[in-house]
Amino acid sequence: MKFTDSPVIELSVNDTRLSFHQDNGSMHVGTSVWPCSLVLVKFVERWQTPPECAAGENPYADALNFSSKRGIELGTGCGVAAMGLYLLGLRDIVLTDIAPVMPALKHNLKRNKPALKKNLKTSQLYWENEQQLRSLNPPFDYVIATDVVYIEKAVAPLIRAMEGLLADDGVVLLGYQLRSPEAHELFWEMCEEFFQIQKIPHDHLHPEYAYEESDVYLLRKKKNSRNS
Template sequence: MKFTDSPVIELSVIDTRLSIQQDNGSMHVGTSVWPCSLVLVKFAERWHPLKCAAGDNPYADLLNFTNKRGVELGAGCGVASMGLYLLGLHDIVVTDIAPVMPALKHNLKRNKPALKKALKTTQLYWGNEEQLKSLKPPFDFVIATDVVYLEETVAPLIKAMEVLMADDGVVLLGYQLRSPEAHKLFWEMCVDVFEVEKIPHEHLHPEYAYEEADVYVFRKKKKEQNS
């Protein structure tokens, strides 16, 4: 299930190396590094302007992070936020629940020399409207990787995505099936709220294209005008 049992995961992004410490013995899944965060970051790196000429890049607009705001939900060890920060998403808030915060903050501090700044963190329970409001949405990017594994958190997660996302914003979702029940409910509910685009597997980074991991882009469905 986890990416590896090694206590430290290294991930190189453009010309910077991130070093993420995980605690697989913890009671909380958020203190381990899960594959989808790596898959999402390496997908974004593959199509980054520094790596890919604009004319050959179908994701040039999607992955243009200049002057955009982002928020990560259920960030865990913070891999996706740190990776996307290095790719230009400089205004990003990294969130998770209270028990995961020590591991998240530890990893952000550990990588401060590589990031050259401390990323903003805040505690967020997806169903807590006050906490959602305090983040001051809307955001251009809502980032979420490996967050669908409990049936009871599916509805709050989708609501949080919807509330936080700008009307013309996107959710970048790294996804792997963890629970058949949560999976079924998530996709049933998603199609009511979002237009869903699945990134073709051959467009993922060749070294990080795990068979079971996918990247999706969600956009808000346009509300029908009343005639």
């Protein structure tokens, strides 16, 4: 894997700057940085310390309270969302992806270790692999997924992994962009079965990262999801 001539994406999270090498010559989409990961991190950053809200008026205060919580990212790619959320207080977090993407992820974790000040946990995960899912010791308070809906055949394993890994009172932090009409239709049809869906208004995104094509959703388990 060659990163020497790859474009670098930088992201400031509070007072810390993260820097991500992409490998755009790779055959795997996970070795590129996609906008939704940036949008999600900056949304969380904005509402953890919202200057325009008086105390008690932050609509996302409970959903974004990372204190003593566990998180896992699915399809973490270069690691943007997980590293950003770690800096925003989600300190117990596991970064997962398929084997071919792991070298890019580990390269970027090493690159950002001075900013992170520790080695974050990683695990190989194929969403349909029940043994790998169990080995992660769910449930998690947060399941993070950004720009992971682009192949129709992967939708059902993704939804099952999200539902199986998430605690009953947990939150899926989803960064979303339409990539495939077929995958899009199936994903939201299945989400309706398992999750309560809250779409974040675009004017609640970070003003510098409110891309027209990218959305943020908060998903919570429906009470009867385990019986569906």
